[in-house]
Amino acid sequence: xxxxxxxxxxxxxxxxxxxxxxxxxxxxxxxxxxxxxxxxxxxxxxxxxxxxxxxxxxxxxxxxxxxxxxxxxxxxxxxxxxxxxxxxxxxxxxxxxxxxxxxxxxxxxxxxxxxxxxxxxxxxxxxxxxxxxxxxxxxxxxxxxxxxxxxxxxxxxxxxxxxxxxxxxxxxxxxxxxxxxxxxxxxxxxxxxxxxxxxxxxxxxxxxxxxxxxxxxxxxxxxxxxxxxxxxxxxxxxxxxxxxxxxxxxxxxxxxxxxxxxxxxxxxxxxxxxxxxxxxxxxxxxxxxxxxxxxxxxxxxxxxxxxxxxxxxxxxxxxxxxxxxxxxxxxxxxxxxxxxxxxxxxxxxxxxxxxxxxxxxxxxxxxxxxxxxxxxxxxxxxxxxxxxxxxxxxxxxxxxxxxxxxxxxxxxxxxxxxxxx
Amino acid sequence: xxxxxxxxxxxxxxxxxxxxxxxxxxxxxxxxxxxxxxxxxxxxxxxxxxxxxxxxxxxxxxxxxxxxxxxxxxxxxxxxxxxxxxxxxxxxxxxxxxxxxxxxxxxxxxxxxxxxxxxxxxxxxxxxxxx
Numbered sequence: 001x002x003x004x005x006x007x008x009x010x011x012x013x014x015x016x017x018x019x020x021x022x023x024x025x026x027x028x029x030x031x032x033x034x035x036x037x038x039x040x041x042x043x044x045x046x047x048x049x050x051x052x053x054x055x056x057x058x059x060x061x062x063x064x065x066x067x068x069x070x071x072x073x074x075x076x077x078x079x080x081x082x083x084x085x086x087x088x089x090x091x092x093x094x095x096x097x098x099x100x101x102x103x104x105x106x107x108x109x110x111x112x113x114x115x116x117x118x119x120x121x122x123x124x125x126x127x128x129x130x131x132x133x134x135x136x137x138x139x140x141x142x143x144x145x146x147x148x149x150x151x152x153x154x155x156x157x158x159x160x161x162x163x164x165x166x167x168x169x170x171x172x173x174x175x176x177x178x179x180x181x182x183x184x185x186x187x188x189x190x191x192x193x194x195x196x197x198x199x200x201x202x203x204x205x206x207x208x209x210x211x212x213x214x215x216x217x218x219x220x221x222x223x224x225x226x227x228x229x230x231x232x233x234x235x236x237x238x239x240x241x242x243x244x245x246x247x248x249x250x251x252x253x254x255x256x257x258x259x260x261x262x263x264x265x266x267x268x269x270x271x272x273x274x275x276x277x278x279x280x281x282x283x284x285x286x287x288x289x290x291x292x293x294x295x296x297x298x299x300x301x302x303x304x305x306x307x308x309x310x311x312x313x314x315x316x317x318x319x320x321x322x323x324x325x326x327x328x329x330x331x332x333x334x335x336x337x338x339x340x341x342x343x344x345x346x347x348x349x350x351x352x353x354x355x356x357x358x359x360x361x362x363x364x365x366x367x368x369x370x371x372x373x374x375x376x377x378x379x380x381x382x383x384x385x386x387x388x389x390x391x392x393x394x395x396x397x398x399x400x401x402x403x404x405x406x407x408x409x410x411x412x413x414x415x416x417x418x419x420x421x
Numbered sequence: 422x423x424x425x426x427x428x429x430x431x432x433x434x435x436x437x438x439x440x441x442x443x444x445x446x447x448x449x450x451x452x453x454x455x456x457x458x459x460x461x462x463x464x465x466x467x468x469x470x471x472x473x474x475x476x477x478x479x480x481x482x483x484x485x486x487x488x489x490x491x492x493x494x495x496x497x498x499x500x501x502x503x504x505x506x507x508x509x510x511x512x513x514x515x516x517x518x519x520x521x522x523x524x525x526x527x528x529x530x531x532x533x534x535x536x537x538x539x540x541x542x543x544x545x546x547x548x549x550x551x552x
């Protein structure tokens with residue numbers, strides 16, 4: 001029997017509201033509780049005033065294994081997650097082959113578990129092949145371990161398919177995760193539509209592409225009674241629609257990713273392909289609306305939307321480069337920027353990274369309750385560092401490359417075992 | 422006729438507003454079968470469904486096909502019915518369909534012919550002038 005005692009930390013557990021000093025005691029990989037003394041025989045871990053919080057729960061992570069292991073293998077993903085303080089993540093199904101077979105869902109979860117640093121919970125395909133036509137076997141996929149359904153980076157474009165998916169998933173108590181972008185409006189676009197795109201000579205994607213899909217799906221959620229979840233919301237208009245729908249009781253939730261509250265479209269100036277994302281970085285007013293929606297509770301979670309790409313996919317003319325940014329290792333640091341900037345308190349920011357996304361999926365993680373697995377992150381909220389792609393553990397295509405940060409992960413524990421730092 | 426009627430199906434197959442007709446609606450088969458006296462299965466009419474309302478026959482059987490385990494939720498002497506033709510292994514397991522302790526499917530199909538004849542006779546008597 002091993003007992004660990006984390007001493008000298010500011011312990012922040014957003015789920016219980018605990019924020020203060022204490023000794024966190026872990027016995028055999030399970031949280032025993034927060035106490036004021038160190039139990040005899042416990043191994044001390046001195047935290048020196050850093051913040052100790054539940055391991056992060058990241059509900060939007062792109063997988064490249066199976067199919068594109070040269071961009072990031074599951075081993076790389078596990079290392080990247082540990083470096084970012086992420087101990088539970090939901091992986092998207094648009095791999096090659098896609099996660100539309102129970103055996104593939106089990107494969108991904110089991111193979112990731114072998115690395116020991118992170119629990120990978122697949123969001124399985126909502127439609128066969130993520131092709132948006134026929135429903136996938138949601139019941140069997142859920143029994144195999146899927147926690148939600150969606151088509152990854154592909155929008156479920158057809159209204160009839162979305163209607164059936166929302167209704168069918170309701171029978172299994174699962175949510176449908178939408179990539180909220182009307183594909184026929186986004187097709188061929190490389191960045192946010194507007195003056196800057198015109199100046200750079202790049203084809204644009206209008207903000208309306210997001211609002212249209214959100215408006216339609218909210219209506220379909222009302223029709224079916226299903227639960228719709230929008231990934232990476234990025235525009236003021238879509239956020240306004242979601243806020244209104246929540247007020248009238250529609251079963252809707254959403255997340256956003258750090259680029260959408262920390263950067264705006266000017267980051268692509270100079271044709272920086274690392275800042276080419278899907279959805280594209282938006283206008284400054286949109287960024288401010290995302291921050292406001294994080295503060296007022298309209299947005300339920302911050303997810304990394306980690307989308308690894310290799311240099312061959314990014315060292316191309318802007319319009320031809322693949323979209324997507326690595327996000328696991330910068331998730332916490334960029335989010336802490338909201339705390340330093342005064343938009344959120346530290347417990348509120350951590351809630352968006354831990355218990356709130358866990359609650360969306362009905363998971364018992366993301367909290368420091370007695371009996372929960374000891375998944376923990378220790379971080380210095382003030383330590384300064386600079387993102388350099390060559391110093392990232394996993395995928396390097398960070399849209400934050402070169403950016404100075406305040407706040408850094410010092411250590412990560414998975415079920416009481418130190419997996420980083 | 423005084424019976425309590427429940428329908429059990431995936432949400433994609435439940436007709437809109439059906440609860441207003443006086444039935445209780447379930448999407449979980451175990452819950453819907455709890456304590457039932459009679460279990461009436463209906464054929465999954467694949468030929469009329471166009472693009473599928475359910476993803477596959479194997480998934481349908483797993484969650485909505487009547488097998489011995491699901492039938493155990495109903496009363497011990499529950500009757501199993503099905504108007505035929507049956508898709509064995511889709512909406513009903515052969516072991517249940519052929520279980521003479523519960524299944525009255527053969528009788529139902531046989532009587533179905535007589536019942537249809539009687540209904541047609543009643544409905545057309547006046548028109549035929551021999552009411």
